[in-house]
Amino acid sequence: GADCIIATLGSFHKHMRSLVLKLLGPENLRLVLLHDVQRATQASLLSWLDQPSIELKEATSSMIFSVTSKRLISYDSSSSDGKLWKQFDAFTRGLIAFPIYVPGTAFYKCMQGRKNVMKILTKMLDERKRASRQDSVDFLDLLLDDLKKEKLLRNEKIALDLLFLLLFAGFETTSSGITAALKFLTDDPKALQELIEEHQSIRKRRVDPDSEITWEEYKSMKFTSHVIHEALRLSNIAPVMFRKATEDVHINGYTIPKGSKIMIDPSSVHLDSTVYKDPIVFNPWRWKWCLQGIHGLWRRGAVMCWC
Template sequence: MSMHYLAALSAVALGAILLLRSAFKWMNGARTGKDEGRMLPPGSRGLPLLGETLEFFAASPTLELVPFFKRRLERFGPIFRTNIVGEDLIVSLDPELNARVLQQEERGFQIWYPSSFMRVFGDDNIISALGPLHRHIRNLVLRLFGPEALRLVLLRDVQRSARDELRSWLDHPDVEMIFAVTAKKLISHDDAASGGSLWKCFDAWTKGLLSFPLCVPGTAFYKCMQGRKNVMKILKQQLDERRNTAERRTVDFFDLVIDELNKPDPIMNENIALDLLFLLLFASHETTSMGLTAILKFLTDNPKALQELTEEHEKIVETRVDPDSDITWEEYKSMRFTSHVIHESLRLANIAPVVFRQANQDVYIKGYTIPEGSKIMICPSAAHLNSKVYEDPTAFNPWRWKDTPEPVGGSKDFMAFGGGLRLCVGADFAKLQMAMFIHCLVTKYSWKPISKGTMVFYPGLRFPEGFHIQLLAKA
């Protein structure tokens, strides 16, 4: 055996040892529990490069806390460390830490999202905006979706659109109503008239939103990025056309954006404006439409809840002089059981599965130190499925809200719309849309399911086979 061969063999062996040591150090680095004398949360970084990403994105066909979080909760407790999509993260399933993170926005903590998420949402979106820019954008959105607009304009617009869309379901059942309403309000876009082109682009985008970030043709993430590219192309084209129009008559979000861009020293640029429009359309497509689908599924499986809900709306109609008149603001605010159904459905659906932040300073909590600069992932479903707060937490039970003050905004026990300074600006609009849809549905129609409608979490909610119903007009 030559000396060259022995040297090569030794080099390979040494390389293998170093590789194994690096892999062992990677996998166990988050288990040591100490950092310069400070006690860090326990955890594991998983496999080299991949971390624990594959398990995080694994499907779970139950309403229970997804296995990724459940296993680590049992092993490490409610605060632990992991590595997902190349990022070292501290995960919080702890209500006290969650509340602290959300309440100290832009002080002890600031907004942060993994680079893979930012590729999907755009670098200039409201999610990453800080300070004055974030407040300015929120105020701009509230001009169209704030309390006054809800009461004076949107209440009427939403219910009339719901009536029209439900009428069309008799021949072509499809849950696109909410997306269509918001698209018209934001950009005066009639997606039905254009063959649903914008909705189809968003559908491809949302299916890959919470998927492994591998941008290779054929993967869900690649389709997601292509969907975003196509949506942005449509929005850019429509924005250019509107800006070049000599006289603008409509008043929608495009008009507000154009007025902002035409100011001498605008706080927004075109990229921020387009990313904002993209995010608002996503919120209407994903959050509200998915929430409504979940409501239909829960009501289909719970005849008692459907019966009480129907009776509430039939009583409203019976007390009117004209049964076909528009819903008044007072009637909307009287829909107590409807509100219970909406909150219970959102609690179980967990449409926003995770929230990210970054620590601006060292945080000391429950014996652990979360070092400055740490990236934190909050899991709202852990709060929503907490058996200490919600009895039999995986059961659909809208009556549980009858003796409990419903959350006006966010709280440590209900985070369907986030919390703190980042509470979803469209939360009240989303609940209004759901209530109007429900009213028009249960007073004029009945339905029967023609598919099982299995709910699966990835960890976000999906209906892999859809949830198809046959709509029937009441006599």
């Protein structure tokens, strides 16, 4: 529809992006989110110790959701009955199911999950509007401020759709990336050992080995970043992306007519042997040389490198 946030363009899109960056941008990552993630990870790892086994994707999804939901809507997963997470989980499980809207099917449960999440978010929004005014503490407050000032958010439906999208995207893609990285590391003892050594060296440099992570430590994790890049390249956690051409696009001698619907396939680049040497091999070290190559080529006025 005309109010679909996926189709937003121009100033409206820039405005929504600025709202998101106020809460999830680099400054908050440094001051707040980094520590939130560390605490959530430690709590999850401790809780997993008492279990004979865990479903990794589900467990990491729940862990990340506890962080993002706290920042977006001040939702405390640990002290709630987990109702919101259960509805999101139902939505996720049926997201790529065959679209038969009949009770009992995965797609029906998916749609019911979304409907129930929207009911919960709507109730939260209504309660927040009636509550006594305080300083902005989460993304819901930012949305309410924007709605009251009648800026570019046209109605509450768009605000709630954006909230739903951020809550979903925040945990689903991140947990998929973590799961893929752990699978690749399990099959590559050499990479796992170098990753362990990088983190152990950081702990050894601390006065208190159990102190919270610092921004400088986070930025020093070079091999960790290589592992993340390589895991995302191989797993392609967003297998396809859909776009619509708002004007004629000319590229490599081809023209994509205005109005065309486009499906982008990242794996066609990520697994292309002309772009990456031995593309199906998990090789985090390729990013060390690639990034060094980019830096050198950039200084010489070029930007391409072969990894």
